[in-house]
Amino acid sequence: MSVNIWIILSAAVLTYLTRAGGHLVLSRFERIHPRVEAGLDAVPAAVLTTLVAPAAASGGPAEIASLVVAAIAALRGGMLTVFLCGGATLIVLRQFFG
Amino acid sequence: MAGQDARSDFWRGVRAGLPVAVSIVPFGILFGALAIDNGFTTFEAVLMSATVYAGASQLVGLQLFGQHVPAWLIVFSIFAVNFRHVLYSAAIGRRLGHWPNWKKAIGFFFLVDPQYAEAEREAGRPGGIGFSWYMGMGLLIYLGWVVEAWIGSIAGRFITDPHALGLDFLLPIYFLGLVMEFRHRPLWLPVVAVSAVVSVVAYHTVGSPWHVTIGALAGILLAAIMPTGRRPQTVLA
16 A cells, blocks of 8 residues: 555544544543533633634734624524625635735 | 434434535535645545545645655644544533443544534533434535545646635634634633634744644633632533
8 A cells, every 4th residue: 555545544543533532531530520621611612713813813804804704693693604704705805905 | 203303313413514514615625636736646535535534634734745744744743733623522522421332433533623513512402412413414524525525636626716715714714603603601702812812822933733732722721710600510421
């Protein structure tokens, strides 16, 4: 098999381990301390924010505007609305700001 | 009847996964197209989407393939980008206590960002996260992703100007939408603020992809040390 295949399969195994590993470690404890519980409840907001913030910080007017529109859309509609409003704003404004 | 319930739950999961499946179409195809550009065969492109199944890390891996870096470094970089899944796994594992181990073992394979976010919301429903619901959503997104890699590897050369189409910035918009879905959780705003600031600082000092783990841990740590009143402890099955 080629090197590429080995790289892909090794990456696949390690990726699966990250997805199963957090639970495997945590499930060794019978009870979860309330502070750990509070920390885990913050996981979605904390992790997902880090996937947005650097892109937002280095974005131009079109990128910032699209995020603002998306955030406002999120107060009213579902994910599809958010995505369409943000995406449309981005594509239109990039015609002007590049 | 249990069978009918499972079937309707499965389709409810499919419906929940539909906006996700639609919004990742460009990325799935983009991956396939870039894979061919970086010297992959169609088989290798499809194999990577089918086994690694983690979009951002697949694109990072491709970038490195083009630069003749050692194999172990490519694998390690993909691992580093995917390290955030450890946190997803620990957080959602608390809600899967009623699943037998073999279902958990299957379920964790499909634990991509949107799957995790939707599962966290589903956990708030009476009855919690059902395996049928979870797999309805997971299989839809997964099969789409694999087919898109194949389409992209064949037809992707037609995407000539990804910047004008906004392809490079659709994911941040999408992830912001997911962040907003959790705005009713305790300490949401301080957690988001701290994670945002720390991840930007880490991005410019430590570098990518570690800004994800560092920024996330800062927000999680904040939530853990803030007084939040009494909380019931979760008893793991």
